[in-house]
Amino acid sequence: MSTIKGLVFDLDGVITDTAERHFLAWQRIADGLGISIDREWNERLKGISRTESLELILAEAPTLILDAAGKTQLLDEKNAHYLELIAEITAADILPGIPELLEAAKEGGCRMAIASASKNAPIILARLGLSDTFDSVIDPDALTHNKPHPEIFEKAAQALGLRADECIGFEDSLAGIEGIKRAGMPAVAIGIPTFGQWIPDIEVDATRELDLKKIFSQLAMKERVEG
Incomplete structure (x- = not known):
């Protein structure tokens, strides 16, 4: 394994949990279309783009036909609802264990990037007080493919001036884990109960369990065993 x-x-x-806010914004859009979605259904939207999320919701009402302009309007409305909901996010909303992980990474000289499908990542990072923590935030609008395609993780490594195998990817979705592994990165899965073809290198139940020294040690041990 290359040095990380x-x-x-x-x-x-992973960094913060805005899933509930996303759900409430999408639920408002769905309600306006006469479509019912609950929190369990909302799990389908985890890790995918805003456009793909809207298409999944619209698939619940196959007789509802919208043109491109109608879909764009709904996407703008969803984002407006979401921005209202994240207006009160603060550093207190950073998930447990993440401040310590980021500090350990900084002290160890690791470069760091955000690879999120969220177009609002810069706004959220600013509200969390983390804008200066990351060396790069990948713009999803600049990508050709969405997760589970590896493009966003490949771009993140390139933005850091590193090879993919010199980075570790952290994800809480199956689509994200697949993208990380296809990019050639070691993957850390957070709170994912089951896996399919793409198995992460390390699994934790929650961010509070993340420890950078242990992660490095586990990856080194895994390579020795597999080597």
């Missing part, structure tokens, strides 16, 4: 020099993080569910 960079860390690549998803945002929602």
Whole structure:
């Protein structure tokens, strides 16, 4: 295994948990269309883009036909609702264990990037007081493919000036884990109960369990065993 020099993080569910706010914003859109979605259904939207999320919701009402302008209007409305909901986010909303992990990474000289499908990542990071913590925030609008394609993780490594195998990816979605592994990065899965084809290198139940020294040690041990 190459020496790890960079860390690549998803945002929602890894750095902070805005999932409930996303759900409430999408639920408001769905309600306006006469579509019912609950929190369990909302799990389908985890890790995918805003446009893909809207298409999944619209698929619940196959007789509802919207043109491109109608869909764009709904996407703008959802984002407006979401921005209202995140207006009160503060550093107190950073998930447990993440401040310590970021500090350990900084002290160890690791470069760090955000690889999130959220177009609002810079706004959220600013509200969390973390804008200066990350060396790069990948713009999802500049990507050709969404997760689970590895593009966003490949771009993150490139932005850090590193190879993919010199970075560790942190994700809380199956789509994200697949993208990390396809990019050639070691993957840390957070709070994912089951896996399919793409198995992470390290699993934790919650962010509070993340410890950078232990992660490095586990990855080194894994390589020795597999080597």
